[in-house]
Structure formats: C-alpha cells, structure tokens
Amino acid sequence: MKSLASNDRPREIPEASLRRLPIYYRSLQMMMRAGISQVSCADLARALGLDPTLVRKDIEMTGIVGKPRVGYTLQDLVQWIENFLGWNRPKKAVLVGAGSLGSALLGYDRFRSHGMEIVAVFDIDREKIGKRIHDRLVQPLMLLPDFITREHVPLGLIAVPAAAAQSVADLMVVGGIRAIWNFAPAHVRVPARIILQNEDLYHSLASLSFKLENVPPENGIIYAEDN
Amino acid sequence: MKSLASNDRPREIPEASLRRLPIYYRSLQMMMRAGISQVSCADLARALGLDPTLVRKDIEMTGIVGKPRVGYTLQDLVQWIENFLGWNRPKKAVLVGAGSLGSALLGYDRFRSHGMEIVAVFDIDREKIGKRIHDRLVQPLMLLPDFITREHVPLGLIAVPAAAAQSVADLMVVGGIRAIWNFAPAHVRVPARIILQNEDLYHSLASLSFKLENVPPENGIIYAEDN
DNA sequence: CTGAATTAGAGAACTTTTTCTCGATAATTA
DNA sequence: TAATTATCGAGAAAAAGTTCTCTAATTCAG
Numbered sequence: 106m107k108s109l110a111s112n113d114r115p116r117e118i119p120e121a122s123l124r125r126l127p128i129y130y131r132s133l134q135m136m137m138r139a140g141i142s143q144v145s146c147a148d149l150a151r152a153l154g155l156d157p158t159l160v161r162k163d164i165e166m167t168g169i170v171g172k173p174r175v176g177y178t179l180q181d182l183v184q185w186i187e188n189f190l191g192w193n194r195p196k197k198a199v200l201v202g203a204g205s206l207g208s209a210l211l212g213y214d215r216f217r218s219h220g221m222e223i224v225a226v227f228d229i230d231r232e233k234i235g236k237r238i239h240d241r242l243v244q245p246l247m248l249l250p251d252f253i254t255r256e257h258v259p260l261g262l263i264a265v266p267a268a269a270a271q272s273v274a275d276l277m278v279v280g281g282i283r284a285i286w287n288f289a290p291a292h293v294r295v296p297a298r299i300i301l302q303n304e305d306l307y308h309s310l311a312s313l314s315f316k317l318e319n320v321p322p323e324n325g326i327i328y329a330e331d332n
Numbered sequence: 333m334k335s336l337a338s339n340d341r342p343r344e345i346p347e348a349s350l351r352r353l354p355i356y357y358r359s360l361q362m363m364m365r366a367g368i369s370q371v372s373c374a375d376l377a378r379a380l381g382l383d384p385t386l387v388r389k390d391i392e393m394t395g396i397v398g399k400p401r402v403g404y405t406l407q408d409l410v411q412w413i414e415n416f417l418g419w420n421r422p423k424k425a426v427l428v429g430a431g432s433l434g435s436a437l438l439g440y441d442r443f444r445s446h447g448m449e450i451v452a453v454f455d456i457d458r459e460k461i462g463k464r465i466h467d468r469l470v471q472p473l474m475l476l477p478d479f480i481t482r483e484h485v486p487l488g489l490i491a492v493p494a495a496a497a498q499s500v501a502d503l504m505v506v507g508g509i510r511a512i513w514n515f516a517p518a519h520v521r522v523p524a525r526i527i528l529q530n531e532d533l534y535h536s537l538a539s540l541s542f543k544l545e546n547v548p549p550e551n552g553i554i555y556a557e558d559n
Numbered sequence: 560c561t562g563a564a565t566t567a568g569a570g571a572a573c574t575t576t577t578t579c580t581c582g583a584t585a586a587t588t589a
Numbered sequence: 590t591a592a593t594t595a596t597c598g599a600g601a602a603a604a605a606g607t608t609c610t611c612t613a614a615t616t617c618a619g
Contacts, residue, residue, distance in 0.1 A: 117605095118542070119606060119607095120539060120605095120606095121605090121606065121607090122606090123538055123539045123542055124535040124536070124539055125535075126538050127517075127532065127534040127535055127537070127538045128519050128535075131494075131517070131518070131519065132519065145565085145566060145567085146566080146567075147565085153519055153521075154521050156608070158607080158608060158609070158610095159607065159608075161566090161567070161568080162606095162607080162608090164567095165567080165568070165569090170568090171566080171568090172566085172567080172614085172615070172616090173565075173566045173567050173568085173613075173614045173615050173616080174564080174565050174566050174567085174614075174615045174616045174617085175565090175566075175567095175616075176565095176566070176567080189542070190538050190542050191541040191544065191545040192538075192541060194545070196541065196544055205432070205435060205436040205439050208432060209432040209433045209435075209436045212432050213533070215517075216537070219534055219537050219538075219541070220537060220538075220540075220541030221540075221541065259544055260544065267358075283544060284540055284543065284544055286536065290354075290358070290442075292355050292358065292380055294381050300540065300543045300544065300547060302536050302540050304531075304533070304536060305354065306531070307354040307446055308351040308352075308354055308355075309351070309513065309529050310354070310443070310446050310447060310448060311350055311351060311353050311417050311419075311446075311447075312347060312350045312529060313447075313448075313487065313511055313513060313529050314417050314418040314419060314446070314447030314448065315345070315350055315416070315417050315418060316511065316527045317418065317423055317486055317487065317510060317511055317527065318418040318421070319345075320527060344575095346575075346576065347575095347576095348576065349576090372595080372596060372597085373596080374595085383577080383578075385577080385578060385579070385580095386576095386577065386578075388596090388597070389576095389577080389578090389598095392597080392598065392599085397597085397598090398596075398597055398598090399584085399585065399586090399596080399597075400583075400584040400585050400586085400595075400596045400597050400598090401584075401585045401586045401587085401594075401595050401596050401597085402585075402596075402597095403595095403596070403597080404597095560619100561618100561619090562617105562618090562619085563616105563617085563618080563619100564616085564617080564618095565614100565615085565616080565617095566613100566614085566615085566616100567612100567613090567614080567615100568611105568612085568613085568614100569610100569611090569612085569613105570609105570610090570611085570612105571608100571610075571611095572607100572608080572609070572610090573606100573608070573609085574605100574606080574607070574608085575604100575606075575607085576603100576604080576605070576606090577602100577603080577605085578601100578602080578603070578604085579600105579601080579602070579603085580599100580600085580601075580602090581598105581599090581600090581601100582597105582599090582600105583596100583597085583598085583599105584595105584597080584598100585594100585595090585597100586593100586594085586595085586596100587592100587593080587594080587595100588592085588593075588594095589590100589591085589592075589593090
C-alpha cells in the first residue's frame, strides 16, 4: 500500500517543485482570505496561469490526498504545505554582514513565519559592532563559531562583500552550521554535507542581459505566466 | 561549415549554463589578477570544484574556440564572456520601490559593469518622492510609464511590497518594458513576450527549510562544491 | 437510482540538462 | 621526426524535470 496521509518519507523531491510550493501557498492564502473553502489543482493552476498537471504533480508530491471531483479542503492544504516545508517550525539562523543588504534582510519580519528566525547578527566592522539593527545587537565576527555551536544554530546567512564570503563560510563550518544561504556574489566552497543555497544576483543578471539582446522583441499577443 | 569565431546565432542556450557563466567569469578575473595568461576548462573546473565536462560544455556554448593542449587566452575568454552576455553594453533600467531593498539595489555600483544601469527610481510614497538615494532622485510612480516609453528603457526592477507588485508590473508593461526583474515575493502575470525573472527569497527559503528537516545531518568527509 | 461531468492519481512520452566517451589537434619530449 | 600527452569539440547516453494521456473514483443533475 502507498503512503496515504503521511508525509514521513521525503524520498525524491524535485528541487523545482520545492521552489514552486511558496507560489501555491501564497495563492491559497489569498483564496482563504477570500472565504473559499475547497480548492482543486485546476483552480490553483488557473489562478496562477500555470499548467494544471504541473500543479497537480507538485501538490501530489507533498503526499496530501484529495478527493476526486472536489479537490482539497483549503485550510488543510495550506497547513499541509506549511508542515511539509517546516514553515511552522522556525529554525534559528545567524546573519553575518550588517551592511545595507544585511539590514534589509533583518527587516523581513515574515521570515519567522516561513521557517527561519534570525537570532543574531555579526560583523567585523568596529563601527557597526555594538549597534542595534531592527532590534538585534551586532556582535563581533570572532564570536560567530562559538555562538553557532552553543546555540545549535543550523543556518547561516552571508551578506558580506564577495572577498570576505569564503572566510565567513569557513567560520560557519567550524561552528558546525548545517546550511548556508549565501547572498555574496562569490562562489564559496564548503564540505559536501553542508546545504548551500546561493542567492547571486549576477546569475540572474547574466540571464536577463543575454535575453534582452538575443530574444527578439516579439509582438506577442497571448497572455501567459512566469518561469 | 559550423560557425567558428562568431557568437552571432544564439540558437539554444540552456538557462542553467547562462546562469553559471558569472561564476566562471569571476574566477577568470581572479586568475587574470594573479597574472595567469592561458587557461583550460580543466583549470577552471579545478579552481571551482566543478565537473570539467560541465565547464567545457558551458564555455563551448558561448561559441569561443580554444586550442587543444592549451585552452584559451585568459583575456580573450573574459572579454568573450562579457560580450556574449552583453555585459559590456549596459542596458537602462528603472527601479520601483525606494525602501530598504530598493536602496540596497541602488548601492550595487557593480551593476553598470554587468550590463545594467539603473537610470531612475520611482515610488508611490510621498515621503520618499523628491529625496535622493545613492545620487538618484525618487520620482512619483505615475510618471513611470511615460519615462519608460520616452527613454526606451528595456528593463524594470520591482522592489515593492507583494501587494503592489502586480500593479507596478502592469505599469511597466504599459510603458513598453521588455524585461522585468521582480524582487517582490509575489507571482506577477505579464504578457508572454515579456522576459520575467523572479528573485523570490521565499522560494529559496522553502528549499532550505525542507532540506534542513529532511536531509540527514551526514557525517560527510568529502570536500565538494555548490549547486 | 442512473448517467454525465469533474478531478485525483499514475504511468508514458517528451524535453531539457548533465555526464560520459571518443576522435582530432597541438604542444612537448624523446 | 615520431611518440606521447593534454585538451578541445562533438556526439551518445543517462538523469532530471515537465507535459500528456488514461483510468478510477466521486459528486451532482435529472
């Protein structure tokens, strides 16, 4: 028998599907606010302008079971996704880099309801150490590894200049970090066991710049959706 | 005969390859600063901890021709990539949203050498209109479509709250934008002809949160690289 | 109570991306 | 001058991801 109402075994989850779940999640929340109580994958696909089978496969992957002809109970589905992604169990995170990007990240107060809580900020700049940004005290970088170890922080955010990214990553690894979210435009190397997510704007910029020059300015008429 | 030293026909360029070029580009620049003059794909792969054939395919895709047993002239390769991506021909861009994220984006002075120049900033908030951020005047949002049309701006950046993202995108489309770089955590719908790039942190957060809970904390020993 | 319509689920087909393999070429060494 | 080796270039194979198609279950209408 197949697993039914249990999302215990996370066999093989496509990265692409994982990254689409937040899109569904937000759309579902809007529907909920609109007072809807049942939803089918087809509804969701229509609302977002996406392929219905793609949405179905993604939802199916989370392990939730729907009813033919009806779909899913909206509230159940929303909670299921929260639980599937771990968004209802915030994980501690440390941020390194209290510059403009770091400050912007500290301002995102919705992170906590999406699985992450930034519990400490570190910087190497004496000017910044001791100051408070969005209610969090900036600490000296040298305290980072100990803090990670002591507080069992699983996630580290890097928001420092490219040149400093690798050494910050190394410090995090020393402290025993499990995952790194790297916002610096730099390729950092970490042990294979570390989960690494790069948020490098220049990757997107390369794609955009190339397409602007090479994708012909079509006289498109059809309305469609995103990537 | 196959096209040799001409990157004129942009047949089918894999998105994934496009997004890796900046990684190579930066590594090559570092090598150049280190005084190296020749480089092979194998060198590059080694420096980055990536698969050599992957690197070879990506470089090959750009259309540059190398010499067996030697590789490429470093400077030629760097310039070739700049030219291939259009990074040596900055494209005008408008930014909407002068909040903390928008300000951080305006602070990235390296964008201009990477194919993009933010020429104007718009916001709907009266408090912000008229102020200068990183030497650029914040203009009222209602002037956006005209500005795009008049100045032939091909690229628009959205850095507003999620709720406002769709209407800003609509204004850009009205103005005749060709590509949109969306930093708002929202799914915007645009005509198919528009190139859309989403930079949604919650996509990454979903992936990270899920993996932290489901990828076992391996006792890995091997050193490896990123995604 | 019966038939029509809608939807989840599952597998097949297709596409895209990555990895593997091998021949050709140029530099290096004997 | 010939053998050797490192590297590019290109095609084939494999893997990953997306789309298509069909079946079974359930609701709704008559």
